[in-house]
Amino acid sequence: xxxxxxxxxxxxxxxxxxxxxxxxxxxxxxxxxxxxxxxxxxxxxxxxxxxxxxxxxxxxxxxxxxxxxxxxxxxxxxxxxxxxxxxxxxxxxxxxxxxxxxxxxxxxxxxxxxxxxxxxxxxxxxxxxxxxxxxxxxxxxxxxxxxxxxxxxxxxxxxxxxxxxxxxxxxxxxxxxxxxxxxxxxxxxxxxxxxxxxxxxxxxxxxxxxxxxxxxxxxxxxxxxxxxxxxxxxxxxxxxxxxxxxxxxxxxxxxxxxxxxxxxxxxxxxxxxxxxxxxxxxxxxxxxxxxxxxxxxxxxxxxxxxxxxxxxxxxxxxxxxxxxxxxxxxxxxxxxxxxxxxxxxxxxxxxxxxxxxxxxxxxxxxxxxxxxxxxxxxxxxxxxxxxxxxxxxxxxxxxxxxxxxxxxxxxxxxxxxxxxxxxxxxxxxxxxxxxxxxxxxxxxxxxxxxxxxxxxxxxxxxxxxxxxxxxxxxxxxxxxxxxxxxxxxxxxxxxxxxxxxxxxxxxxxxxxxxxxxxxxxxxxxxxxxxxxxxxxxxxxxxxxxxxxx
Amino acid sequence: xxxxxxxxxxxxxxxxxxxxxxxxxxxxxxxxxxxxxxxxxxxxxxxxxxxxxxxxxxxxxxxxxxxxxxxxxxxxxxxxxxxxxxxxxxxxxxxxxxxxxxxxxxxxxxxxxxxxxxxxxxxxxxxxxxxxxxxxxxxxxxxxxxxxxxxxxxxxxxxxxxxxxxxxxxxxxxxxxxxxxxxxxxxxxxxxxxxxxxxxxxxxxxxxxxxxxxxxxxxxxxxxxxxxxxxxxxxxxxxxxxxxxxxxxxxxxxxxxxxxxxxxxxxxxxx
Numbered sequence: 001x002x003x004x005x006x007x008x009x010x011x012x013x014x015x016x017x018x019x020x021x022x023x024x025x026x027x028x029x030x031x032x033x034x035x036x037x038x039x040x041x042x043x044x045x046x047x048x049x050x051x052x053x054x055x056x057x058x059x060x061x062x063x064x065x066x067x068x069x070x071x072x073x074x075x076x077x078x079x080x081x082x083x084x085x086x087x088x089x090x091x092x093x094x095x096x097x098x099x100x101x102x103x104x105x106x107x108x109x110x111x112x113x114x115x116x117x118x119x120x121x122x123x124x125x126x127x128x129x130x131x132x133x134x135x136x137x138x139x140x141x142x143x144x145x146x147x148x149x150x151x152x153x154x155x156x157x158x159x160x161x162x163x164x165x166x167x168x169x170x171x172x173x174x175x176x177x178x179x180x181x182x183x184x185x186x187x188x189x190x191x192x193x194x195x196x197x198x199x200x201x202x203x204x205x206x207x208x209x210x211x212x213x214x215x216x217x218x219x220x221x222x223x224x225x226x227x228x229x230x231x232x233x234x235x236x237x238x239x240x241x242x243x244x245x246x247x248x249x250x251x252x253x254x255x256x257x258x259x260x261x262x263x264x265x266x267x268x269x270x271x272x273x274x275x276x277x278x279x280x281x282x283x284x285x286x287x288x289x290x291x292x293x294x295x296x297x298x299x300x301x302x303x304x305x306x307x308x309x310x311x312x313x314x315x316x317x318x319x320x321x322x323x324x325x326x327x328x329x330x331x332x333x334x335x336x337x338x339x340x341x342x343x344x345x346x347x348x349x350x351x352x353x354x355x356x357x358x359x360x361x362x363x364x365x366x367x368x369x370x371x372x373x374x375x376x377x378x379x380x381x382x383x384x385x386x387x388x389x390x391x392x393x394x395x396x397x398x399x400x401x402x403x404x405x406x407x408x409x410x411x412x413x414x415x416x417x418x419x420x421x422x423x424x425x426x427x428x429x430x431x432x433x434x435x436x437x438x439x440x441x442x443x444x445x446x447x448x449x450x451x452x453x454x455x456x457x458x459x460x461x462x463x464x465x466x467x468x469x470x471x472x473x474x475x476x477x478x479x480x481x482x483x484x485x486x487x488x489x490x491x492x493x494x495x496x497x498x499x500x501x502x503x504x505x506x507x508x509x510x511x512x513x514x515x516x517x518x519x520x521x522x523x524x525x526x527x528x529x530x531x532x533x534x535x536x537x538x539x540x541x542x543x544x545x546x547x548x549x
Numbered sequence: 550x551x552x553x554x555x556x557x558x559x560x561x562x563x564x565x566x567x568x569x570x571x572x573x574x575x576x577x578x579x580x581x582x583x584x585x586x587x588x589x590x591x592x593x594x595x596x597x598x599x600x601x602x603x604x605x606x607x608x609x610x611x612x613x614x615x616x617x618x619x620x621x622x623x624x625x626x627x628x629x630x631x632x633x634x635x636x637x638x639x640x641x642x643x644x645x646x647x648x649x650x651x652x653x654x655x656x657x658x659x660x661x662x663x664x665x666x667x668x669x670x671x672x673x674x675x676x677x678x679x680x681x682x683x684x685x686x687x688x689x690x691x692x693x694x695x696x697x698x699x700x701x702x703x704x705x706x707x708x709x710x711x712x713x714x715x716x717x718x719x720x721x722x723x724x725x726x727x728x729x730x731x732x733x734x735x736x737x738x739x740x741x742x743x744x745x746x747x748x749x750x751x752x753x754x755x756x757x758x759x760x761x762x763x764x765x766x767x768x769x770x771x772x773x774x775x776x777x778x779x780x781x782x783x784x785x786x787x788x789x790x791x792x793x794x795x796x797x798x799x800x801x802x803x804x805x806x807x808x809x810x811x812x813x814x815x816x817x818x819x820x
Contacts, residue, residue, distance in 0.1 A: 250604075254791055310587050314605060376678040384781070388605055391771045395585050405682065406771045413674035424678060 030219035030539060032518070034243045034531070035226040035235075040197060043188055044179040045169035046119050049127040052225075054434075055245075058528050059199055059221060061169025062183020062206075064093055064112070065162055069524045069532035072332050072436065074162055078107070078170060078183060078206070088157040088480030095148040100204040102187040105175040109144035114173035116142050116152055128167045131440065134158055134477055159477045159485060160437040185216040185535045197223040207535055215535040236262075236513055242539065243521065244513040245530045248385065249319040252511040262513050264530070266523040268321050268330045269510035270433040273389060275302075275377065275426060275503040279455040281462065283422040288371050293425070297356035299500040304349035305400045306393055308342050312506050315388045319511055323504035325493045326444075330507070330525035331436050334486065336493040342504070346399045353400065365401030374403035375425035378417065381408035383430075389505060390428050418453060427453070428505075434527055438476065438489045445473045445492060454501045465499050516540075560808035567805055571617030580608040582615040583772035594794050601794050603782055607772075613798055616774035620756050621805070623690040628751035630694030635701030636744055642702075643709025644736060654706065657699040665696060669762060682770040689768060693755055701747040708743045712736055753806040760802060776802050 040052040045061045048054050064079040076082075079093040099107040119129040120140045132138065135156050143151040158164070175181035180188060185207070186199035199221040207215040224241075226232050233251050235241045237259065247255065247263070256263040277293035278285060285293075292298045308322035322342045327335045350360055357368040365373040377393070379386040390406040397404045409417070417424045434440070443449035447458040447466045461467035469492050476488035496502065512530035514521040519538040523530045531537065570577060586606035594601045600609035642653040672692050676685065712718060712735075721731050756776065762768035763777025771778070779798035783789045789796055 257791075314585075314587050314590050378678065387771065391605060392585065392587075394772060395583070405678070405680075407678050407685075408770075409674055410670050 032218045032221045033241050035232045036223045046126045059186045060182045060184040065165040067166040069526040090153045093150045097148050099206045101172045101181040102202040103175050103177050103181040105172050108147040109150040111170050111173050112150040113142040113144050115171045131164050217538045242515040242518045243530045247511040249316040253317045264512050264523045266510040266525050268507050269525045270328045272323050272507045273430045273505045275428045276454045277426045280422040297352050301349040301352040303500050303503045304345050306396050307344040319509040320506040323507050325497050328507045336490040339497050349400050360401045376405040377426040378407050378424050379428040380411045380414050560811040564808045570614050571621045574614040574618050578611040580611040582612045582774050612774035616776050616779050620776040624752050624755040627690040627694035627755045631697035632748045634698040635705050639702040639705030640709050643706045657702045660699040682773045686769045753809040
């Protein structure tokens with residue numbers, strides 16, 4: 001029969017959970033073993049735009065300035081010191097002397113110049129380089145007055161300039177190995193597509209511990225490419241892996257119950273989940289629906305009706321917190337602590353709706369023209385947490401008479417709808433924040449931005465509050481004064497909390513798993529949360545490794 | 550009564566019970582399949598919740614019986630649709646032969662070469678978003694039925710082609726019977742066992758296809774339950790180990806599919 005495929009698919013799915021984990025293998029005491037959740041697309045640090053490649057870049061790349069993932073402050077790395085000019089257009093680095101790349105070629109300011117020119121070359125199409133481009137025409141000039149001084153000048157101001165260098169891994173201008181020659185703690189020794197990436201300790205790495213011992217301590221790091229999170233967890237339990245960088249709440253809860261001490265909760269993370277309505281003028285939605293979605297009171301009422309505490313408790317087993325706004329509380333500097341805490345109050349929601357002309361009759365909410373309020377929320381299929389959240393919101397909104405339909409779509413179809421056809425009512429998706437600085441979200445907040453999801457690519461702002469956000473975001477991006485920038489972005493957060501273009505739902509906790517064999521791990525909210533201090537991690541020489549639970 | 554007959558009876562009895570549970574779901578439970586008891590998610594089976602609750606606190610027994618109704622009513626409907634298409638096209642191809650036979654078989658081959666799941670996913674994405682959950686599941690099963698005919702068609706075609714040169718058909722033609730008379734009086738009665746077998750075989754396959762789609766998150770829309778989306782609760786192997794009662798929908802599904810395989814009447818009975 002033609003339809004014999006489904007049983008086979010089901011059997012394969014079930015069997016893969018049971019049988020596909022590879023058998024335990026002997027490990028040396030000096031090999032750290034964990035998983036990447038996808039194939040690294042590139043080992044060229046300039047071209048990185050996926051999580052797997054970014055993890056490899058973090059482990060291998062040497063940067064001038066490092067953001068300390070724990071304190072969220074800047075620390076000198078390849079640059080001993082730096083100075084930004086008062087106009088925010090020039091940065092002068094004083095480099096460490098006597099450093100060498102992993103292949104033995106010497107490090108100098110020429111390498112900084114080479115890297116920055118390559119990074120800013122429009123032909124390179126570097127996502128990292130784009131972060132430095134505050135305008136289309138931004139170009140750079142790099143001066144190297146001596147081998148240990150590099151002066152980088154930008155044609156326009158780059159707010160939060162120093163912080164951006166955390167993502168810039170310096171390439172060698174002379175090494176024949178090109179991007180495989182690195183200044184970070186490890187170098188890529190072996191890559192087997194679909195299987196693993198093997199990193200070896202860079203003996204030329206510049207850092208030493210307080211007693212003068214060279215870092216990193218661990219000789220090799222094996223990154224297995226494993227998309228299936230359940231298999232990853234099983235292998236961790238069998239002792240084949242020493243850490244899991246990100247766990248979902250359910251896995252974390254179970255791991256915590258049966259293996260005390262290995263599940264680590266670093267508190268509220270940067271990642272959030274949000275819901276937004278389609279306010280695009282060109283969408284094919286009926287006019288009455290457009291009117292609902294463009295009404296601030298409607299969005300506020302939906303926000304009030306959603307029980308975020310239940311979402312955090314039921315879907316994320318308490319390993320999430322109700323979201324305040326676009327910035328997670330774990331982003332210490334940029335979070336606006338004066339924002340009101342999110343409320344769940346269906347009665348207040350009904351009052352807000354009533355004032356906006358809606359009426360609640362026999363359990364159904366109707367607008368002033370008599371249309372029953374019902375809409376569809378789309379989310380990506382396969383993301384269980386989002387599907388559960390949508391189902392819970394469905395019940396929450398039914399309390400104020402709104403009928404919500406939940407439709408799951410495969411990711412490409414969903415992206416097509418939210419970015420091209422605009423054929424949708426509302427969408428529930430997550431926001432992955434890797435950059436602490438609000439400049440990383442310019443395309444989200446500027447009304448002309450393509451990621452201004454509720455109404456992207458506007459020629460002129462559709463509403464006064466969007467115009468105000470545009471103005472504030474441009475102002476904060478054009479001053480090097482951090483306090484002033486913070487004040488401007490605080491106001492943006494306040495407007496967003498009032499207008500609810502995005503209805504922020506929860507911020508997920510940063511959850512990870514650390515084996516008892518791994519010493520020195522201290523997971524944090526920022527990526528890479530479990531191995532940010534890779535240099536100082538140690539493996540216990542444990543004979544039972546690979547066989548322990 | 551031999552062992553095979555006893556097994557067949559047992560399977561028929563089991564299916565009858567499962568069908569009864571699904572058809573009269575409301576009589577067996579007083580909970581709504583959609584209501585979330587948020588204070589008690591993932592509870593173990595108890596007197597108040599016979600199979601415990603799912604991860605959102607919904608009564609699992611209630612969802613199972615209502616899901617049974619959806620899966621067991623719509624899968625036979627989709628199987629019937631696929632079989633009717635296969636019978637019509639396969640019968641025409643087998644009896645007429647010639648260019649028409651070639652076109653029909655080529656269409657079947659083309660259809661069989663399509664990756665079914667991807668076609669279903671694409672069609673699902675093309676559906677308007679604004680349809681109700683009930684309409685959405687009907688559409689899903691109609692699409693399944695419309696795409697599920699090619700393999701049955703090959704079987705029907707082979708059987709009807711054998712029939713084309715048989716003595717009694719030749720005799721009917723010699724006696725001057727019209728084509729429609731030959732079709733309804735001679736061909737269809739002869740092919741009835743093949744039609745029935747194809748119908749019965751298709752039912753569990755459609756059930757499993759819906760389950761696969763729902764496991765991918767593309768089948769029956771929430772909050773409606775189906776066996777497929779109930780099975781999603783057993784995707785996470787370690788979660789199942791902690792809450793083994795989540796496997797009950799899988800057990801019911803496997804039992805049903807097995808029962809469907811054993812209730813086939815033997816060829817001697819069909820003849």
